[in-house]
Amino acid sequence: MRNFLSDKVTEIKPSGIRKFFDIVSEMKDAISLGVGEPDFDTPWHIRDEGIYAFERGKTFYTSNAGLKDLRIEIANYLKRNQNLSYNPDDEILVTVGGSEAIDIGLRAVINSKDEVIIPQPSYVSYEPCAVLADAKPVIINLKAENEFRLTPEELLNSITEKTKVLILPYPNNPTGAIMGSEDLEKIAKIAIEKDILVMSDEIYSALTYKGKHISIASIDGMKERTILINGFSKAYAMTGWRLGYACAPKEIIKQMTKIHQFAIMCAPTISQYAAIEALKNGDEDVEKMRQSYNQRRRFLIDAFKKMNLKCFEPFGAFYVFPCIKEFGLTSEEFATRFLKEEKVAVVPGTAFGECGEGFLRISYAYSLENLKIAISRLERFVSKLRNSKS
């Protein structure tokens, strides 16, 4: 029989997380700090609105771009939080999670062999999505000494004549890094000079702990060359609702909508109704959750300090990214041993790019009680490693 599989797809490596997931799944009593979604339930008034939408029989397709009312609320939200002005009619597309927006955003702009710059460590789907869109991914290995921010030098060194898109993943998963307005200004200047499109994945924009998140699209001259991606999963604890959105110049949204229309039709209708409620009346919930995350973040940073574990202080998302190079183990070895010996699951930094070697992603989307138990085990494990070394 012939090999029916696509070479392009076959060549894509499965996510590094998958392998680890299989090991963890076998250990029933392990504590996991490996989750990339909020521990909170979706706020009740949002769920209630979803139930109400079911009751009213809102069970049909919506327009391809998404409910008009939702797009209006998205525009209001971006205006109120990031001072961005998007036209709900033709500059906003409601998608199935931020992930769909990444996929179709790249497909809408890439011609074969165009280069897409991807700073890593970062979310696992940029590189495969770029490959599937027929682009050539160009990886930037971000550095711990820059607190995993993208520097202008790093960007300039990766730009070639074929560069078309820069993916800008901040607040960052897995490092928790954020980009301040000065950092962004420099990147924006290069993007404009070199005529590059920026795909700014701001899915964690509501979760920053040092001033409000700034979108690169708010910098002069950037809105026309930015695909802004955001969604409801992280801010409103709505991961399972599968709802995100993209904002971009109307020419780009038009092409994205074409792919979306043929591949997806429209985002889930019930989720869209619930999301309107989230945007209208959810600010307080977001703030409460943000406050809880921030307390846990401070707890972890303090705990690492006390056990002398190197970690820069991250101000975004819900991850910390401690360095474990002192133990002479690879990230995977460390994570595997930690899981086997102390029954705590963390994700090796290498799952998010090769330059994640020597780091771990620890999620704080867990209750403080949970984190305390996990941290006391980490402390024990770390001192065991140190003792055996000396």
Next chain:
Amino acid sequence: MREELLSIIEKNSRIDFSELAVLLGTTEEVVLNELSELEKEGVICGYHTLINWDKTSIEKVTGLIEVKVTPQRGRGFDNIAERIYNYPEVKAVYLISGGYDLLVILEEKTLKEIANFVSDKLSTLDSVLSTATHFILKKYKDHGTVLNKETKDEREVITP
């Protein structure tokens, strides 16, 4: 920081100062000062424990009594409220808008004791016009905490 401090200790008054300082991103000294200020100002009125008495062998009956009263000239409802809250078995007294004036929450060992309190002590007060007594059958949620609920983490153990 004040509100954040209060919202933490409202849920967990046993938390120690050093941990509070870490969670709030400040020093123990600042936390201590703030707490004693809050106590002095009467913002913090006590450090109670939320107990689900149903799970103990101690019998308790809670009654909610709606009370209609005649307010007194110059004193409004304060005087009559005081008369009522001075009884140690009274757990709470609220002035209420709407169909009645005071809501009295009473905790006793038996139904009969509550009935006695209402007929002997409460109804006989001069300003009390009428009462309506309700008994609590089951507490589902108290002080923002759902009682008798087991939470299970339903998330996949590892996700990107």
